[in-house]
Amino acid sequence: xxxxxGMEILPFENWFKNSINTPFLIxxxxxxxxxxxxxxxxxxxxxxxxxxxxxSGIWKPRTHPDSFNGVGVKGLKWxxxxxxxxxxxxxVEVAVxxxxxxxxxxEIDAVWIGARTTSSPFAxxxxxxxxxxxNLPVFVKNPINPDIxxxxxxxxxLLKEGIIKIAAIHRGFFPFETTSLRNIPKWEVPxxxxxxxxxxxxxxxxxxxxxxVNYIKKISQKALDxxxxxxxxxxxxxxxxxxxxSEQQLTPHALDELISKLVIRKSSxxxxxxxxxxxxxxxxxxxIDQQYLELLAQRMKIxxxxxxxxxxxxxxxxxxxxxxxxxxxxxxxxEKIGLDKEFxxxxxxxxxxxxxxxxxxVMGNNNENTPxxx
Ligand code: PEP
Ligand code: MN
Numbered sequence: 001x002x003x004x005x006g007m008e009i010l011p012f013e014n015w016f017k018n019s020i021n022t023p024f025l026i027x028x029x030x031x032x033x034x035x036x037x038x039x040x041x042x043x044x045x046x047x048x049x050x051x052x053x054x055x056s057g058i059w060k061p062r063t064h065p066d067s068f069n070g071v072g073v074k075g076l077k078w079x080x081x082x083x084x085x086x087x088x089x090x091x092v093e094v095a096v097x098x099x100x101x102x103x104x105x106x107e108i109d110a111v112w113i114g115a116r117t118t119s120s121p122f123a124x125x126x127x128x129x130x131x132x133x134x135n136l137p138v139f140v141k142n143p144i145n146p147d148i149x150x151x152x153x154x155x156x157x158l159l160k161e162g163i164i165k166i167a168a169i170h171r172g173f174f175p176f177e178t179t180s181l182r183n184i185p186k187w188e189v190p191x192x193x194x195x196x197x198x199x200x201x202x203x204x205x206x207x208x209x210x211x212x213v214n215y216i217k218k219i220s221q222k223a224l225d226x227x228x229x230x231x232x233x234x235x236x237x238x239x240x241x242x243x244x245x246s247e248q249q250l251t252p253h254a255l256d257e258l259i260s261k262l263v264i265r266k267s268s269x270x271x272x273x274x275x276x277x278x279x280x281x282x283x284x285x286x287x288i289d290q291q292y293l294e295l296l297a298q299r300m301k302i303x304x305x306x307x308x309x310x311x312x313x314x315x316x317x318x319x320x321x322x323x324x325x326x327x328x329x330x331x332x333x334x335e336k337i338g339l340d341k342e343f344x345x346x347x348x349x350x351x352x353x354x355x356x357x358x359x360x361x362v363m364g365n366n367n368e369n370t371p372x373x374x
Contacts, residue, residue, distance in 0.1 A: 007159040009166050012201035012229055015137050016089060016109075019052040023264060024203070024230030026091060026139075027255055028055035029237075030245035031068065032075035039081060040237040044252035046086035050259055053110060054079075054088035055232060059099060060244055061116045068243040076106035083107060091139070095123065097130035104134060112139035113154065115171055115208075119143040124154045128161040137165035139203070139232075146173040146186050152196055167201040168193055169232055170223070172209035182211025182248070185219065187226055207234040212247045217258050224265050233258075296351070303355045307362030317359040323352065 012024070027045050032038050038056060045051050056079060060070035079090040089109035094100050095117045103111055111131070117123045118141055131138060138158055143150040151168065158166050170190045172183025190202045204223030206216045220231050236242045239249035250258065269275070310317060327348060334344040 007162060007164060009159070009197060009199040010164040011199055012167065015165050016052055018087070020050060021230075022050050022259065023224060023228075024201075025051040025259070026053040026055050026203070026230065026232040027051045027235040027252075028053075028091070029242065030057055030207075030234050030249060031060055031243055032056035032058055032071055032078055033243050034071075035078045035081070037237055038075070038078040039085070041235060041252065042082040042086050042088055044237060045235060045255070046088050048252060048256045048259075050256070052089060053091040054082050054086070055091045055112070055234075057244070058092050059095060061093075061095060061114050062244070073102055073106075076102060076108065079108060080106050083109070094127060097126050100127065100130040100134070100136075103136070108136070110137040110139065110165075112169065113141060115141045115144050118154045119145070119147075119150055121150070121153060121157070124157050128157040128163065131158065131163055132161035135165070137167065138163055139167045139169050141169045141171050141205070142173065142189065144174045146189055148189050148192055151189070151193055155197060155200065167203060167229070169203045169205050170209075170228070171205035181209055181215060183209050185209050185222070187222070190228070191226070201229040203230040203232055204228050205232040207232070207245070207248045207250075210248055213239075213250060213254070216248070216250065217261060220258065221262055224262060227265065227267055299351070300354065300358055303358050304362055307359035310359065311363050317356060317363065326352070
């Protein structure tokens with residue numbers, strides 16, 4: 001069920017006059033560094049005729065206090081110049097109400113809330129109040145950790161203040177192990193977010209997911225394949241000299257090349273042949289889903305019987321040998337029939353958890369304090 005706060009998000013196509021949807025693109029440097037860097041980057045991006053919003057970090061939420069923390073208010077003047085000289089609209093990160101005030105004073109067109117800020121309900125509440133009545137579109141990045149509640153909560157706070165131009169940006173989640181990516185995309189999270197807010201535009205920031213230039217195209221394509229509404233890609237006139245996120249920024253030329261290689265997917269197709277084949281395939285899926293759910297129900301009935309049988313014979317529910325045998329044989333089968341092993345393992349764990357739950361009930365131990373999904 002979609003969330004209801006009384007306010008409805010305005011459909012994305014009504015946000016910006018003359019937006020270019022190839023898809024909807026946001027590009028610009030991680031940070032504004034100098035007037036020269038901002039203007040050269042903006043002019044080169046403008047020439048591509050593919051980008052609607054020009055982004056720049058003005059105040060940077062850096063992990064370490066001695067890192068480059070952004071140029072501050074003088075960068076907003078450069079952004080104003082971008083607006084004057086190019087067809088681009090401007091987008092800046094805000095983290096505290098003062099930032100909002102200064103953005104308004106410099107005619108910034110839209111703001112984004114960074115991952116660290118989305119993680120803090122107090123900060124989001126203060127920002128929402130500062131943004132109320134400004135008509136500024138707000139792009140909300142996902143929180144650092146995959147806690148969808150924080151992301152939903154941030155959007156609800158904005159909606160409650162009457163803000164209706166809200167979009168989300170999936171920028172990946174903090175990895176607890178070293179991976180080739182800087183932040184781990186969890187595509188199921190923005191999908192769940194969309195189920196909560198049907199009108200919410202969702203964009204992807206492949207730059208912060210990737211952390212270097214190697215995976216930006218692949219991540220961007222994945223986002224488009226999932227029907228996301230746009231991309232935010234960090235772009236710098238001279239990435240190697242960048243004061244922040246130097247490894248992940250593209251030149252405007254590389255951005256152009258990357259965009260032209262992306263396959264743009266349509267939300268749907270009006271082609272009759274396509275619709276009828278899709279219908280046929282979906283009917284097959286419906287029938288298969290029905291069959292395995294009925295099989296699962298049968299399985300759980302047997303589990304119940306096993307539970308009673310164990311109870312009568314005073315035998316423990318959990319049997320390590322049996323569980324290991326189930327995993328080994330099913331994983332073997334999964335491999336033979338070409339199913340992803342991790343997917344099958346997760347599925348088995350979920351089935352096993354339910355089986356234990358059912359047997360616990362049969363044994364009469366269902367009033368323990370363990371949450372169902374612990
Ligand atoms: C940024 O976009 O430069 C940024 C700081 O992003 P995030 O909040 O996603 O880390
Ligand atoms: Mn950055």
